[in-house]
Each structure stands twice: as C-alpha cells, then as structure tokens.
Amino acid sequence: MSSQENSEENLPAEQGTAHAAAHGGGTAVVQHDEDPFADPGLPAHKPRIQDIDERAAKRSERSVALMFTLSMLATIGFIASFVIFPIDKIVYVWPIGHVSALNLSLGLTLGLALFLIGAGAVHWARTLMSDVEVADDRHPIEAAPEVKAKVLADFADGARESAIGRRKLIRNTMFGALAMVPLSGVVLLRELGPLPEDKLRKTLWAKGKLLINMNTNEPLRPEDVVVGSLTFVKPEGLEESNHDFNNEIAKAAVMIVRIQPEEIKDKRELEWSVDGIVAYSKICTHVGCPISLYEQQTHHVLCPCHQSTFDLSDGARVIFGPAGHPLPQLRIGVNAEGNLEALGDFEEPVGPAFWERG
Known part of the structure; x- marks a missing residue:
C-alpha cells in the first residue's frame, strides 16, 4: 500500500471524501446531521x-x-x-x-x-x-373544557x-x-357648574314686587289691563342690563290676562286675582318654551313648541298636549299707589316637571 493510500485512510470521513474528489477519486458529498431550521426552543431561564x-x-x-x-x-x-x-x-x-x-x-x-x-x-x-x-400551542377559537x-x-x-x-x-x-x-x-x-341648590324652585318674585310691563318698562295698573288682552310682565328691579337677566327672566316671566270674574271656574284662581286679572307663569311645563298665544273666547293659551294647551279660566290646567301639570299662578294684589304687585313667589317651581320626580 502506498503512502498516499495510508494518508487517505487516516483522514476523517468528510475530509477523505473531499480529498478523493480533489484527486479525481469521485464527487464530494458533505453530510450534516443537524437541521438548520430546527426550533431552538426557549433560552435557559436566568434568575433575577x-x-x-x-x-x-x-x-x-x-x-x-x-x-x-x-x-x-x-x-x-x-x-x-x-x-x-x-x-x-x-x-x-x-x-x-x-x-x-x-x-x-x-x-x-x-x-x-x-x-x-x-x-x-x-x-x-x-x-x-x-x-x-412559557410557550403554548395555538388552539381553536372555541375552547374545549x-x-x-x-x-x-x-x-x-x-x-x-x-x-x-x-x-x-x-x-x-x-x-x-x-x-x-x-x-x-x-x-x-x-x-359642570355650581349646584343649583334651591335656585330652580325660587324666582325673583316676592311680596311687594311691582309688576313691570315688559313693553313700557312701567308699573302695571289694573286699568291698563283690558279683557282679552295678553300682557307680559317682569318683577321690579330686573333690568336687561343685569348680567343674569336671561337666567332670571327664564324663571320669572309672567303673563297677565283679564277674564270676567264670573267666568273663572277655579276658586283659588279667583282669590289670587284682582278684578279678574290673573297672573300665570309663561314658561310651559313641558320643556320650558315661552307661551305667547292666547285665545280670548276660550281663555286658552297655547305653547308654540309642542301645542300644550292650558285653560286660564280653570287654574291653567292642561287640556291638550304633553305638558305634565298646570302653569303656576302668581298671587297678585294692588298697593297703595294703585299698582299691581306680587303677594309672594310661586308656590311651585316653574317650567318642566323636574320637581315632581322627587
């Protein structure tokens, strides 16, 4: 056996094959036992x-x-x-x-x-x-027990x-x-704003407050109110220049109507009036729209927003529409100077019926 053959026998398998190919002894075939795409797994945990x-x-x-x-x-x-x-x-x-x-x-x-x-x-x-x-295999959407x-x-x-x-x-x-x-x-x-406290239950009306005509800005006298007329008034001292005018008038706006006393059906309404002159809040008790339509023959007032209708000759009770309760009445009288004045505030809150839910 030659020295070349002895050296080839002493080479490892892969090197011997490559050596043989280099000397014309055949094609070299290199074999790998490990899969290069195998999952390496998670690294060993290192404690903190x-x-x-x-x-x-x-x-x-x-x-x-x-x-x-x-x-x-x-x-x-x-x-x-x-x-x-x-x-x-x-x-x-x-x-x-x-x-x-x-x-x-x-x-x-x-x-x-x-x-x-x-x-x-x-x-x-x-x-x-x-x-x-921790490695976990995917599973179907519907989980098994x-x-x-x-x-x-x-x-x-x-x-x-x-x-x-x-x-x-x-x-x-x-x-x-x-x-x-x-x-x-x-x-x-x-x-969100200050707590309302009792502001929604009270207005500027009080005993002795004059009824001021909103058109003339003058005190209202009984002889100024004729049968069939509709007059809007505000409490004395409330001026448009006031910074809170809009907030206060939204509660204190009042409408004045004169009805023949014998046509007034409600006893308390008659007692709180002056010669058939009645004062009611003009704020609708449905969602607070201002009432401005009056029918003289029936004494009905109509809210233009949702057509709630109130009978001013019968305690302003609701006769049609979604309003939940009558319009609050303001008790009025005549002072020593002959001007109409309030004898107090409304006895119930004006506007929507939030207070009835209490």
Missing part, C-alpha cells in the same frame, strides 16, 4: 437578583409601594388644586409662558397620579412577578406567582392608589 435575594425583593417591594403612595398624594394634590387656585389665576411657566394655574396643577397632579400607578405596576411585574417564559380548566389554572398560578397575597404592602398601596384616582373624576364634576 430578586429571585435569589430576599433583601433585593424587599427593596423592589418598597419601591413599588412608594410609587403607589406618591400616586395617592398626587390625587390629593389634584383635589386640593380646586381649593387653592382660583379659576382666573394666571402664572408664568418657562418655556410655556402664561398659563392657568388651575389647569396646570390639575394636569400635572392627575398625570403624575396615573403615571405612578403604571410605573409601579411595570416595576412590580419586572422585578417580583414570575418572568419564566380542558382548555378552559387550564386557563383557570394558569390564572390561579399567575395570581400566586404575583405574590399579591404575600406582598401585602404592595397590595394595600395599589388598592389605595386605584381607589383614590376615581376621586379626581368626582371632583371634575364641580366644573
């Missing part, structure tokens, strides 16, 4: 310092609890901003410029409260919750691995932060 050092885990727990606690303080700051800063206070903030102190404080405190809750949750998940990666059972089991495992039962400091501060953030939304309701 919090997994092996309880002191590090405690530091992370305190950090998360601190973020949740600061979120609660930011929420308190949000609420306090409504009390501290007036709505018209302007401050200079570089580089923004002049801004509303209230809006700036509300934005900063609410944003900080929400950010700290999110940051605390992320830090909790990254340092204390389980970080073991065993899949549902597995999901519930996985949920229970996740709850257990989150250590929410063991990490009471995190749990309690998280619940506190989540419970307080909605208070910001409750406080925001203040910006």
